[in-house]
Amino acid sequence: xxxxxxxxxxGLNFSYGQRPILKGIDMTMGRGKxxxxxxxxxxxxTTLLRLIGGAVRPTSGYVKVAGQVVHKLKRDELFRMRRKxxxxxxxxxxxxxxxxxDNVAFQMREHTDLPESMIRDLVLMKLQxxxxxxxxxxxxNQLSGGMxxxxxxxxxxxxxxxxxxxxxxxxxxxxxxxxxxxxxxRRLTDALGMTSIVVTHDVQESxxxxxxVYFIADGVIAAHGTPDEVRRSVAPFVHxxxxxxxxxxxxxxxxxxxxxxxxxxxxxxx
Amino acid sequence: MQRATMDLWVGLFVxxxxxxxxxxxxxxxxxxxxxxxxxxxxxxxxENIGGLKVRAPVKSAGVVVGRVTDIQFSTETYDALxxxxxxxxxxxPKDTFASILTSGLIGEQYIGLAAGGDEATLKDGDTIMKxxxxxxxxxxxxxxxxxxxxxxxSNENSGKN
Amino acid sequence: MPRRIVTGIQSVGHRVIDSIWRLGYASxxxxxxLIKSGxxxxxxxxxxxxxxxxxxxxxxxxxxxxxFVGMVLGxxxxxxxxxxxxxxxxxxxxxxxxxxxxxxxxxxxxFASRAGSAITAEIGLMKATExxxxxxxxxVDPIARVVAPRFWAGVISMPLLAALFSAIGIYGGYLVAVVxxxxxxxxxxxxxxxxxxxxxxxxxxxxxxxxxGVAVTAxxxxxxYDAAPTAEGVSGATTRTVVTSSLAILxxxxxxxxxxxxxxx
Numbered sequence: 001x002x003x004x005x006x007x008x009x010x011g012l013n014f015s016y017g018q019r020p021i022l023k024g025i026d027m028t029m030g031r032g033k034x035x036x037x038x039x040x041x042x043x044x045x046t047t048l049l050r051l052i053g054g055a056v057r058p059t060s061g062y063v064k065v066a067g068q069v070v071h072k073l074k075r076d077e078l079f080r081m082r083r084k085x086x087x088x089x090x091x092x093x094x095x096x097x098x099x100x101x102d103n104v105a106f107q108m109r110e111h112t113d114l115p116e117s118m119i120r121d122l123v124l125m126k127l128q129x130x131x132x133x134x135x136x137x138x139x140x141n142q143l144s145g146g147m148x149x150x151x152x153x154x155x156x157x158x159x160x161x162x163x164x165x166x167x168x169x170x171x172x173x174x175x176x177x178x179x180x181x182x183x184x185x186r187r188l189t190d191a192l193g194m195t196s197i198v199v200t201h202d203v204q205e206s207x208x209x210x211x212x213v214y215f216i217a218d219g220v221i222a223a224h225g226t227p228d229e230v231r232r233s234v235a236p237f238v239h240x241x242x243x244x245x246x247x248x249x250x251x252x253x254x255x256x257x258x259x260x261x262x263x264x265x266x267x268x269x270x
Numbered sequence: 271m272q273r274a275t276m277d278l279w280v281g282l283f284v285x286x287x288x289x290x291x292x293x294x295x296x297x298x299x300x301x302x303x304x305x306x307x308x309x310x311x312x313x314x315x316x317e318n319i320g321g322l323k324v325r326a327p328v329k330s331a332g333v334v335v336g337r338v339t340d341i342q343f344s345t346e347t348y349d350a351l352x353x354x355x356x357x358x359x360x361x362x363p364k365d366t367f368a369s370i371l372t373s374g375l376i377g378e379q380y381i382g383l384a385a386g387g388d389e390a391t392l393k394d395g396d397t398i399m400k401x402x403x404x405x406x407x408x409x410x411x412x413x414x415x416x417x418x419x420x421x422x423x424s425n426e427n428s429g430k431n
Numbered sequence: 432m433p434r435r436i437v438t439g440i441q442s443v444g445h446r447v448i449d450s451i452w453r454l455g456y457a458s459x460x461x462x463x464x465l466i467k468s469g470x471x472x473x474x475x476x477x478x479x480x481x482x483x484x485x486x487x488x489x490x491x492x493x494x495x496x497x498x499f500v501g502m503v504l505g506x507x508x509x510x511x512x513x514x515x516x517x518x519x520x521x522x523x524x525x526x527x528x529x530x531x532x533x534x535x536x537x538x539x540x541x542f543a544s545r546a547g548s549a550i551t552a553e554i555g556l557m558k559a560t561e562x563x564x565x566x567x568x569x570x571v572d573p574i575a576r577v578v579a580p581r582f583w584a585g586v587i588s589m590p591l592l593a594a595l596f597s598a599i600g601i602y603g604g605y606l607v608a609v610v611x612x613x614x615x616x617x618x619x620x621x622x623x624x625x626x627x628x629x630x631x632x633x634x635x636x637x638x639x640x641x642x643x644g645v646a647v648t649a650x651x652x653x654x655x656y657d658a659a660p661t662a663e664g665v666s667g668a669t670t671r672t673v674v675t676s677s678l679a680i681l682x683x684x685x686x687x688x689x690x691x692x693x694x695x696x
Contacts (some may be wrong), residue, residue, distance in 0.1 A: 053568055087568040107570075279483055280486065283588075290595040294601075298530070327545065
């Protein structure tokens with residue numbers, strides 16, 4: 001398993017100024033797997049993706065992708081490595097001034113010298129994989145949310161990456177689109193032999209498709225395991241998260257002083 | 271929008287822009303009739319240039335033949351050194367007479383060249399020997415008043431200055 | 432009371448430091464844009480696309496305003512010059528005003544509010560919708576791919592637009608003075624031609640517009656790239672583009688004019 005791992009993260013710390021976001025994360029992600037990273041809003045999930053992509057530098061510790069420490073790469077080495085990874089942004093981040101076809105062809109045109117006829121074939125193949133070959137002439141503003149995300153998915157597999165990172169791919173989708181995207185992630189990962197990291201807080205959908213789950217809370221890994229282990233888990237945090245309970249280890253209330261004191265009730269009783 | 275249509279519009283835009291630049295250069299800026307490349311430089315010493323400015327036209331018989339390129343003050347002769355570029359198409363005799371004239375009563379001042387009779391012509395770097403200063407309106411009025419005053423003074427011995 | 436004064440001074444100091452920091456960042460960004468312009472030069476279709484949006488789409492406003500400004504100049508010039516019996520100099524007045532000042536300045540102001548704000552809004556929106564981040568993750572530099580083509584398209588469009596503005600303005604003056612009022616056509620053109628110097632008036636005007644073009648587009652792309660990635664952030668940046676570039680145009684115009692036309696006294 002160790003030799004099969006694509007990403008190794010060890011002792012990863014990151015802070016914005018004085019505020020620590022991630023505190024000592026260790027993870028291993030194997031090739032050909034779909035890994036979910038879950039956690040509440042603002043728990044540092046997206047930051048973790050940015051660290052893997054080399055957009056920010058860790059305070060300490062490292063992220064290794066395919067044996068290379070990301071933050072030690074020079075800019076052109078980093079750019080070379082990024083051609084092997086892709087990222088699907090929350091709302092797709094399609095280039096609004098380009099058509100669906102041109103969006104998918106974007107990286108091929110930027111990074112390869114392929115002839116236009118071959119680019120055309122490749123783009124139509126990628127769009128066929130997400131079921132939108134017929135939409136290749138549309139502009140992004142003519143697409144529904146789910147379609148836009150499928151186009152973005154086609155765009156992110158354009159250069160057959162080793163790794164795709166999904167930042168909240170299920171946000172704002174109707175149940176049908178949600179299932180479509182979930183199944184696409186699973187199918188493409190298997191078909192292309194790549195690794196997928198899905199950052200999400202959609203528990204039910206992601207548990208159906210992933211191989212392994214990490215829970216992040218307050219900058220540390222609170223729990224991890226396979227979907228079955230997670231469903232059976234009795235750890236309070238995992239239980240609260242999976243079943244969406246209002247109160248538990250993650251408190252409903254933002255930390256505050258005594259309620260009575262804030263309402264100035266103490267004085268009137270004294 | 272199709273790329274071809276866009277290219278067409280951009281092409282039209284660039285052509286129109288360059289066309290406008292040409293209009294400004296040729297029709298407005300008068301580049302066609304006068305350019306500084308083919309000109310020779312002569313200098314004239316004037317006692318007083320009045321309101322003459324750099325870039326003022328140099329005219330002969332009312333035709334623009336060149337322009338003033340620089341005005342300096344000479345500490346040797348204590349007069350003004352006016353350097354002008356004259357179109358090589360126009361040759362002037364050595365003894366050409368240069369004077370500073372005014373177009374209209376309040377118009378701009380220019381240099382008027384009146385050809386002499388010498389066989390030799392002015393060459394690049396030559397100096398015009400015969401010059402006539404600008405008529406300064408204040409001096410003229412002053413002179414006029416002074417003359418009037420002295421006339422009046424000889425009669426009634428009461429001046430007005 | 433002294434505490435209030437202290438915080439006041441502190442906030443002024445913060446503002447000053449902040450604006451100096453921003454100026455430094457903007458300069459670094461401008462240099463980066465220049466350094467990374469190679470892509471837009473050898474893939475000129477990228478620039479042509481932006482020329483369409485900045486140049487072609489600004490044509491109507493530039494042409495219509497140019498015509499009206501020229502017509503007003505013709506009318507006002509005639510009114511004033513007539514008092515001195517010099518109405519034939521109206522062509523000179525229209526041409527010199529347009530070539531030296533109004534052409535470059537007014538067209539740059541229009542350009543800032545039409546094309547500059549559009550550039551800022553577009554880049555700002557691309558940032559807000561994570562398109563720039565996506566590009567970065569695809570190993571494509573957004574400065575080279577998005578910023579530089581827009582910058583060069585602006586720099587190329589500005590002198591062309593200003594030339595069109597001045598040219599059509601002069602014809603607007605002609606329309607009013609010669610066609611409507613009846614100033615002699617020959618003296619309109621000939622007086623203009625004898626007074627306008629190609630190098631001094633036309634070329635200096637073009638230099639001005641080039642400087643304005645660089646200033647306006649540099650401000651526009653920077654504000655877009657620097658915008659906070661929210662709706663308010665983008666709209667604020669768009670406003671800042673118009674305000675900052677208008678001030679920059681007028682300030683630069685004063686500096687350039689004092690260098691260029693000082694000899695005329």
